[in-house]
Amino acid sequence: MCLSQLVIIALLLSMGTSKPLKQDRPSCGYQSCPQGKPGMLNVHLICHTHDDVGWLKTVDQYFYGANNTIQRAGVQYILDSVIQELRHDPKKRFIYVETAFFWRWWRQQHDHMRHQVQKLVRDGQLEFIGGGWSMNDEATCHYNDIIDQMTWGFRRLSDTFGSCGIPRIGWQIDPFGHSREQASLFAQMYFDGLFLGRIDYQDKSKRQKTQTMEMVWKASDDIGPAADLFTGVLPNTYSPPAGFCFDTLCDSVPIMDDPRLHDYNVNERVDSFIKIAHEQAKMYTTNHIVMTMGEDFNYQNANLWYKNLDKIIKYVNEKQKNGSNVNVFYSTPSCYLYALNQANKTWPTKSDDFFPYASDPHAYWTGYFTSRPSIKGFVKHSNNFLQVCKQLDTLARLGPMDAGDVSVLPLQVSFLFQLVPIPLAVQKIPGRVSKATSELVFNVKLPALGFSTYFIRKSNKFNTGCDIANRWKTRLLREFHLSNGIKLPVKQSFYWYNGMNGNNSEAKFRASGAYIFRPNGTTPYPIDNNVTVTLVTGPLLNEIHQTFSPWISQVIRIYNNTKYAELEWLVGPIPIKNNIGKEIITRFDTNLQSKKKFYTDANGRQVLKRVRNERPTWSLNITEPVSGNYYPVNSRIYIKDDSKNIQLTILTDRSQGGSSLSDGSIELMVHRRLLYDDAFGVGEPLNETGVDGRGLVVRGRHLILLNSTSVAGKQQRELSEKVLLQPWLSFAPFSGSEYEWAKQFTTEYSGLKRPLPPNIHLLTLEQWKGNSVLLRLEHFFEKTDDPRGLSKPANVSLKDMFTPFNVVNVTETTLGANQPLRKASRFAWNIEHNSTRTNVNTGHQRDAPTGPEFNITLNPMEIRTFLVTLNDSVKQLKSIS
Numbered sequence: 001m002c003l004s005q006l007v008i009i010a011l012l013l014s015m016g017t018s019k020p021l022k023q024d025r026p027s028c029g030y031q032s033c034p035q036g037k038p039g040m041l042n043v044h045l046i047c048h049t050h051d052d053v054g055w056l057k058t059v060d061q062y063f064y065g066a067n068n069t070i071q072r073a074g075v076q077y078i079l080d081s082v083i084q085e086l087r088h089d090p091k092k093r094f095i096y097v098e099t100a101f102f103w104r105w106w107r108q109q110h111d112h113m114r115h116q117v118q119k120l121v122r123d124g125q126l127e128f129i130g131g132g133w134s135m136n137d138e139a140t141c142h143y144n145d146i147i148d149q150m151t152w153g154f155r156r157l158s159d160t161f162g163s164c165g166i167p168r169i170g171w172q173i174d175p176f177g178h179s180r181e182q183a184s185l186f187a188q189m190y191f192d193g194l195f196l197g198r199i200d201y202q203d204k205s206k207r208q209k210t211q212t213m214e215m216v217w218k219a220s221d222d223i224g225p226a227a228d229l230f231t232g233v234l235p236n237t238y239s240p241p242a243g244f245c246f247d248t249l250c251d252s253v254p255i256m257d258d259p260r261l262h263d264y265n266v267n268e269r270v271d272s273f274i275k276i277a278h279e280q281a282k283m284y285t286t287n288h289i290v291m292t293m294g295e296d297f298n299y300q301n302a303n304l305w306y307k308n309l310d311k312i313i314k315y316v317n318e319k320q321k322n323g324s325n326v327n328v329f330y331s332t333p334s335c336y337l338y339a340l341n342q343a344n345k346t347w348p349t350k351s352d353d354f355f356p357y358a359s360d361p362h363a364y365w366t367g368y369f370t371s372r373p374s375i376k377g378f379v380k381h382s383n384n385f386l387q388v389c390k391q392l393d394t395l396a397r398l399g400p401m402d403a404g405d406v407s408v409l410p411l412q413v414s415f416l417f418q419l420v421p422i423p424l425a426v427q428k429i430p431g432r433v434s435k436a437t438s439e440l441v442f443n444v445k446l447p448a449l450g451f452s453t454y455f456i457r458k459s460n461k462f463n464t465g466c467d468i469a470n471r472w473k474t475r476l477l478r479e480f481h482l483s484n485g486i487k488l489p490v491k492q493s494f495y496w497y498n499g500m501n502g503n504n505s506e507a508k509f510r511a512s513g514a515y516i517f518r519p520n521g522t523t524p525y526p527i528d529n530n531v532t533v534t535l536v537t538g539p540l541l542n543e544i545h546q547t548f549s550p551w552i553s554q555v556i557r558i559y560n561n562t563k564y565a566e567l568e569w570l571v572g573p574i575p576i577k578n579n580i581g582k583e584i585i586t587r588f589d590t591n592l593q594s595k596k597k598f599y600t601d602a603n604g605r606q607v608l609k610r611v612r613n614e615r616p617t618w619s620l621n622i623t624e625p626v627s628g629n630y631y632p633v634n635s636r637i638y639i640k641d642d643s644k645n646i647q648l649t650i651l652t653d654r655s656q657g658g659s660s661l662s663d664g665s666i667e668l669m670v671h672r673r674l675l676y677d678d679a680f681g682v683g684e685p686l687n688e689t690g691v692d693g694r695g696l697v698v699r700g701r702h703l704i705l706l707n708s709t710s711v712a713g714k715q716q717r718e719l720s721e722k723v724l725l726q727p728w729l730s731f732a733p734f735s736g737s738e739y740e741w742a743k744q745f746t747t748e749y750s751g752l753k754r755p756l757p758p759n760i761h762l763l764t765l766e767q768w769k770g771n772s773v774l775l776r777l778e779h780f781f782e783k784t785d786d787p788r789g790l791s792k793p794a795n796v797s798l799k800d801m802f803t804p805f806n807v808v809n810v811t812e813t814t815l816g817a818n819q820p821l822r823k824a825s826r827f828a829w830n831i832e833h834n835s836t837r838t839n840v841n842t843g844h845q846r847d848a849p850t851g852p853e854f855n856i857t858l859n860p861m862e863i864r865t866f867l868v869t870l871n872d873s874v875k876q877l878k879s880i881s
């Protein structure tokens with residue numbers, strides 16, 4: 001997993017780009033938009049294709065159109081075909097979204113074609129919308145991944161198309177629910193607006209009735225207006241209106257407009273279109289409406305779409321002579337947004353998020369928060385490794401140098417260490433190649449943004465430091481003791497829900513599946529009737545090894561110098577005897593009076609309050625009491641009791657679904673294995689197997705924190721940063737002399753001259769272009785986490801930050817690094833504010849780095865992005881081996 005990611009990055013770095021074509025006055029952008037007609041109902045037709053970057057087929061299979069028996073889809077043909085159509089008619093427009101596919105195609109084109117495409121982009125006929133490497137999911141992605149993948153796509157577009165390749169619009173038409181943090185990040189990427197396809201069916205119905213499909217989303221309490229984002233919900237997810245899909249993959253009736261032929265149908269088709277337009281207009285507030293003319297992998301033969309849309313435009317607009325007020329034309333999401341902005345009206349606002357997503361009363365898309373738990377674990381692990389690689393790549397950018405006096409000569413220190421036995425269940429995980437039976441534990445202090453080297457020798461007489469006892473009375477986690485003497489009963493155990501079987505013929509027969517979580521019954525079954533335990537103690541850590549069943553075990557680990565308990569669970573193969581699919585949860589039960597409230601993070605960053613059986617913006621009809629209360633947990637979930645002044649927090653090592661279904665209780669779904677498809681496209685049950693062909697075995701960790709509510713925010717923020725980016729261990733056999741090694745190679749190194757403030761995290765450090773690197777710093781506290789301490793603004797001087805190089809110039813950019821901040825601007829919108837109309841200028845300007853020291857200030861939850869020019873004349877790190 002990690003290796004392949006590295007290979008991909010290396011390949012992409014070496015790919016050539018063709019210079020943006022220099023010509024005067026590009027007409028891309030809002031100035032090239034069709035204006036519509038005042039007083040008419042203006043219908044913006046958006047020609048688009050939704051191209052999943054990997055789903056039922058691999059990305060390359062989708063690109064080439066291979067394995068079409070799985071799904072008929074070939075993206076290369078879409079681009080070939082659309083470009084020809086656009087070239088022949090300047091009125092036609094098309095948007096393209098997924099840069100992963102566009103880039104594959106672009107690399108294969110000759111200069112002639114490239115110039116034609118550059119012209120189409122410059123003229124605004126072909127526009128990049130979204131523009132990330134892919135349209136990322138919002139429930140299970142971490143913000144670090146989102147920012148990286150958007151930046152990667154943006155950079156390809158900017159390098160190729162200059163300013164016309166800067167996407168203006170977020171286009172999240174297929175994710176199954178929408179996170180507030182994603183909207184905040186998009187606002188900081190300077191998108192002018194965001195369009196969504198899927199929102200909860202109850203929410204949508206209310207919004208349609210109350211004409212609140214379009215709003216200003218206030219996406220961050222900490223960042224304020226700079227995180228406000230205009231958000232529109234599209235009328236038909238991202239499909240065309242019923243009866244108007246003209247692709248080879250669809251079967252709508254074409255416009256048959258030759259009156260000499262038998263099947264002439266223009267009047268009937270035009271009337272139907274006009275009726276739909278008027279119906280749709282009732283749900284929106286301006287005299288502009290939008291119709292998405294496309295579907296998954298549409299436009300492989302673009303002529304079908306364009307030929308019929310040309311006719312619709314012609315015949316619908318002809319009716320204006322007879323008094324019709326419908327005016328239809330080719331447009332783009334940005335042109336539609338521009339029309340909304342020009343309308344100068346006052347928009348409603350929203351401050352919560354769009355989770356969970358239900359498409360009908362029994363289809364809550366909360367199963368995929370946990371589905372494929374191993375891959376979700378790998379994603380986190382790979383991101384960690386990717387950041388390590390980028391940092392090392394930057395620090396080592398000038399190549400090798402002598403060890404010199406930097407180098408620390410090894411001292412022989414007798415570390416206190418502990419050998420901890422690896423539980424048998426772990427040793428027996430199918431596919432495990434290691435023969436290790438115990439783990440070596442010792443404490444080290446690591447330099448910031450650096451590394452240190454340890455030589456480990458096996459000694460003949462060593463002390464295992466273990467005392468294995470089998471007489472532990474309590475078999476389950478029962479109680480936590482706080483250092484202030486408070487004891488809190490915390491029962492932890494595993495349970496399973498019976499996944500609903502069904503044939504999906506009607507909503508009530510929906511099966512639990514890859515996307516949908518639908519338990520049969522609201523009470524999960526316990527798995528703790530016969531738990532056996534082993535106790536491992538030592539100077540550095542104590543462990544309790546619990547076996548719940550032949551397929552569930554857990555290690556409860558407490559280090560002597562940390563304040564949390566680590567629960568490392570091992571689940572699988574989940575038995576599927578008697579045709580019963582199972583969804584496994586870990587549950588923590590306490591007597592905390594949490595009063596229906598619990599808290600979950602968005603994309604590993606801001607935290608949102610959840611209230612059981614409620615939604616902040618509509619009165620919820622509870623049809624699925626368990627899955628309708630599940631929310632994405634990317635990094636943390638907590639409950640608190642204000643009268644007891646206690647908060648219980650669980651940090652996860654991967655994305656999972658979680659909830660609090662009764663006061664004092666937290667549950668997280670860790671694994672699921674199901675025997676029926678849920679009929680949302682994957683066409684198979686979620687029945688993952690491991691290398692041995694049996695059900696998949698998954699291992700993961702939860703960190704449990706218990707603290708007073710006033711300091712819990714600080715503690716969980718600090719710890720979750722450590723969980724996100726852990727030190728990377730690498731091992732090599734070594735038989736020489738440590739002294740010789742240390743004379744030749746750097747053994748300890750820090751890339752930072754001084755530590756960053758404790759509330760600041762170095763989010764990105766990667767090579768950019770020429771002498772510049774991309775640097776992102778973030779304040780990772782919310783205002784409310786530690787109001788009198790680490791939630792305060794922090795100052796950093798960029799000038800003297802790094803050991804191996806001097807910073808000679810700094811340019812602050814938008815979050816996606818595709819525009820200098822000083823040149824970037826966004827639309828302003830009017831919103832209701834305490835029943836007065838307020839103009840929100842969302843393009844908020846920050847103070848530029850000041851003085852020769854490049855001093856900057858970071859406020860809570862702020863991320864600042866810089867292109868930093870480095871001075872190369874400094875000594876470099878010798879070798880990172």
Ligand SMILES: *[C@@H]1O[C@H](CO)[C@@H](O)[C@H](O)[C@H]1NC(C)=O
Nearest residue numbers: 056057061066067068069070
């Ligand atoms: C995809 O096509 C290739 C070549 O025809 C074939 O070898 C492979 O098995 C196919 N993969 C799947 C998943 O059908």
Ligand SMILES: *[C@@H]1O[C@H](CO)[C@@H](O)[C@H](O)[C@H]1NC(C)=O
Nearest residue numbers: 341342343344345346830837
């Ligand atoms: C927008 O509307 C406000 C009042 O609602 C008005 O004062 C202002 O001039 C309008 N702006 C434009 C550009 O029409």
Ligand SMILES: *[C@@H]1O[C@H](CO)[C@@H](O)[C@H](O)[C@H]1NC(C)=O
Nearest residue numbers: 498499500501502509520521
């Ligand atoms: C749900 O569970 C009940 C028993 O609790 C069983 O009788 C019923 O068949 C199950 N329904 C489905 C669809 O699995």
Ligand SMILES: *[C@@H]1O[C@H](CO)[C@@H](O)[C@H](O)[C@H]1NC(C)=O
Nearest residue numbers: 529530531532547548549550
């Ligand atoms: C409990 O589990 C142990 C070990 O897995 C087994 O030897 C014992 O028979 C089980 N006891 C019961 C009552 O199932």
Ligand SMILES: *[C@@H]1O[C@H](CO)[C@@H](O)[C@H](O)[C@H]1NC(C)=O
Nearest residue numbers: 416443539540559560561562
């Ligand atoms: C943990 O153990 C290490 C090694 O014995 C010791 O230096 C440290 O003080 C201990 N920490 C605590 C909190 O007991």
Ligand SMILES: *[C@@H]1O[C@H](CO)[C@@H](O)[C@H](O)[C@H]1NC(C)=O
Nearest residue numbers: 360361362507620621622623
């Ligand atoms: C709640 O949803 C169910 C299932 O769709 C429906 O039968 C019922 O009428 C709804 N109740 C209300 C109050 O809307």
Ligand SMILES: *[C@@H]1O[C@H](CO)[C@@H](O)[C@H](O)[C@H]1NC(C)=O
Nearest residue numbers: 675676685687689693694695
């Ligand atoms: C689930 O996977 C197992 C193991 O590969 C297989 O034996 C079983 O038939 C599968 N069941 C379904 C319903 O897919």
Ligand SMILES: *[C@@H]1O[C@H](CO)[C@@H](O)[C@H](O)[C@H]1NC(C)=O
Nearest residue numbers: 482483563706707711714715
């Ligand atoms: C509570 O959090 C504070 C702040 O991080 C920390 O210093 C303290 O050790 C924590 N106490 C416990 C019992 O976890």
Ligand SMILES: *[C@@H]1O[C@H](CO)[C@@H](O)[C@H](O)[C@H]1NC(C)=O
Nearest residue numbers: 808809810811812820822869
């Ligand atoms: C430093 O960067 C700014 C843009 O932020 C640019 O205008 C200026 O020319 C650069 N100065 C040097 C010395 O490179």
Ligand SMILES: *[C@@H]1O[C@H](CO)[C@@H](O)[C@H](O)[C@H]1NC(C)=O
Nearest residue numbers: 832833834835836837838839
């Ligand atoms: C808006 O109303 C809230 C309470 O409803 C109040 O706290 C706040 O001060 C008001 N803001 C303004 C700008 O009037």
Ligand SMILES: [Zn+2]
Nearest residue numbers: 050051052174
């Ligand atoms: Zn999709």
